Amino acid sequence: MKDLIRIRDLSVRFYTYEGVVHAIDDLDLDIRQGETLGIVGETGSGKSMTALAILRLVPYPGKIESGSIVFCDRDSGGEVELLKLREDRMRAIRGNKISMVFQEPGAALNPVYTIGDQISEVFLLHRRQELGRRARERVDNLLNDGNGFGAGLKRPFWHWQSRIYDKIAEEPHALEPRLLSHIPLFRRLLWRLKDEASLLTVDMLKDVEIPDAARVAAEYPHELSGGMKQRAVIAMALACSPELLIADEPTTSLDVTIQAQMLELFRRIKADKGASVLFVTHNLGVASEVCDRVAVMYAGRLCEVCTVEELFLHPLHPYTRALLDAVPMPGKELQTIPGALADALNPPPGCRFHPRCPSATPLCQQERPKLKAVAKDHMVACYLF
Amino acid sequence: MTDWKFTARQLVRNPLSLLGIIIIVIFVFIAIFAPLIAPTPESHQQRPYMIPRDGYRAQPEPPSEDHIFGTTQGQYDIFYGVIWGTRSAFRVGLVVIGIVVVIGILLGSLAGYFGGIVDEIIMRITDVFLAFPALILAMAIVAALGPSLNTVIIALTVVSWPSYARLIRGDILQVREEDYIEASRGLGASSARVILRHALPNAIYPTLIMASLDIGAVVLSAAALSFLGLGAPEGYADWGQLTSFARNWIVGPPGDPLKYWYAVTIPGLFILFFVLGWNLLGDAFRDIFDPRLARR
């Protein structure tokens, strides 16, 4: 399987009032084409940061210190170093080739715009040429067989529209349409673009199994339930058929029955669209449902990367095993992981997990264990192996 | 009480709030030592707040040896006026805010604690007062009672208390719904105790912000009223009053239009800096007590 994303030596630091936090520490990770990779870890493990780093959306006071994230564009075939990309080219990738779904759908949607508007926005931004082409086709159809009332008067107007849309179809940000859009009266001329975008939006909403899609598109976020909102957000992310969909704990804020539906949706997306998914979660059960491979993170570092079956059948890293043991099961006594989470400001030296590890050795305190392959498609960062 | 230490530290670190504190301290100093800085002449010992006059000529005199800041129309000494005017400003500001905060806490607590009809009545009363733009209502009250600095204080008190009552009531209502209140009551604490020990201390912060900003606003309003002739009597040491003298002397003779600049500029600068000091402090308080700002 070819790689889609190659992360090497990624380091993200947060410069806070109290000191420097190493949110991500020399991370190496690959995301392959067509796979669903899960990143599992507790709060503060750096999993969300990894997701944000790929899109270069790390918030202040965080900074991507070093490393490289290479994106292998399936369509163009080329390789792009995301961390060195010019901002405007990065923007062309965000929402288009790589998109993201966040944890709280209620917070992710802007309360003052309709669902349809917010999804159409993505089409208007990244699929402008396509929209221009479609709009021009419609106007040309009108010109050819429109004999309706007042058609004679409207003809010159249609000719002009056709010309404008043609321009957009060739060059999405052509000067003339852009200038015109700033003049209040002429802004309306672009309504056909919005119209076409709306059609695509409704299709998208249907794709994510939202009933009565046309009506929902005209509604505001507060009028929808949590599950519907999350579907809408997913629709927004999938609008331009991205090659990588990043989902940051998308099911955490939903209740269990909706969660099940959501996971089913993700499975279907995987099957239908062929996109890769980076699924960030703290819930191992959820990971087992959707993911092909899983990466376990602790305190900004990778502990283990392997297939989902391997994770549950042969967990190697002590942290992974502890996580699995901690899952409550009927009949079993509740296990916890002793000790407390690594202090972000003063992390333990060497292996971050050693203070809480039952198999710790003196070596674990001194040097950080490197991630190495132990079996086929199974990597661990631990001195036990 | 490490909260206060943190607050104090933040106040001093911020250059703007530090400036505000310094300005206020300077004014306090001036107010306290006014008799030393601008000694009252023999003739005025009985009424130190009436500015001494050096003659009766209409034309203001520029700053000189005798009159450091010059004189206004009618030969009132500007220096004496602004120094003693500091005392008037503090008097008006502190008295009004002091009374208003007390009334606000009282009525606000009553409204918040009892709720129901008591709350409704108090809120409707505040609505009535708040429907009038402050200065205009104050003007009406002063006109009805007869202009003097005391009526100005009364008028401004009447105009300002509703905002505080509402603020405190709002805070108490908010706190009433909090989980830890339910917990307290579960443990047997009475409502009154809950309000006194939990709600009020938390309400202090926004009140402090509002109060410090308001001292400036109150002094501004008082100055405006005095300027309009509805405040301190003529010749009284009050900044607004002093400025009103300059009204006829804004523009000098054609050759020297800025001739009487001191009559307008100096009292105005005193007002400006006084209010600025309190506003800087209040603004700093607002930044510090902003619940959205991460504390540690």
Add this chain to the structure above:
Amino acid sequence: MFSPTQRAMLYVRDAKQLADLPAVIERYGLDQPFVVQYGTWLGQVFTGNLGYSKVVSQPVSDAIIQFLPATLELAIFATPLIILLGILLGTTAAAHKDRPLDHGTRVAAILGWSLPTFWLGLMLLMIFYGFLRGFLPPGRLSVQIDLLVNAAPFIRYTHINTIDAILNLDGPVFLDALRHLVLPVVTLSVVNVAFIMRLMRSSMLESLGKGYILTARAKGLAERVVVNKHARRNALIPVITVSGYVFAALANGVVITETIFNFKGIGWWAWQSAINLDISSVLGFALFNAVLFVLVNLVVDVLYTRVDPRVRLGQGVQ
């Protein structure tokens, strides 16, 4: 409080009327208890009679109608200026948080609302009228233009000089009126711009911290679009709520501004009345303002429902 005799005395114009004093007190109930007098006044108000303004020798209601256009003119120019400038500066300050532009605007804002309005007005007069030799004068119109305006063929449609000038297609009058408007409008606006600006800034900062901003960025939108389209619309909501209070602040400022610049609007009239202890006028003015304030807040409340789709009239919390 004044005694009934004192109050009646306010309306006496010559010695002959002194003899009628007891009759006047009797007739107007000046010796009645406070509550009764209030009741009478209130009753009169509902019939449209607000009393008589001694200062301008007209019924109060007529006086209000006469002086209102001037104040409206100030409001028409000041309000858009305040709102637009305040929003613009506030957005800029938020977008450049903690950088020089933000600090600069913050200091300017604090200075702005520490300024005594009357002092600012006087200083501006001193500089722009005195020092710059009559460049921006006080009053509403210069003497010659005033004569022009009050005679045929100039038709007074609204008594608002700028609008009338446009309607009469009269350039010189328009420019003259504008010239006289600059200083009062600036004086009125400064304090309010500072206030709106700070509010807009904090509102923008709150808006920019919300989840949908991250989503907007993740969609690939340019920062400018994120700020202007997504953040600002949400940030405007609290600002709109506050605009009712801006109106109140304007009402306050108008009294002082009109007085200083001799701009004969209702603020100026109210001041004259207050100084001359013309109680009916002052009461009428205060009442007028209160009613207007309530109406403005009503309009604002309705506007609020249009802007924020989460809020609909007549509904409880969803």
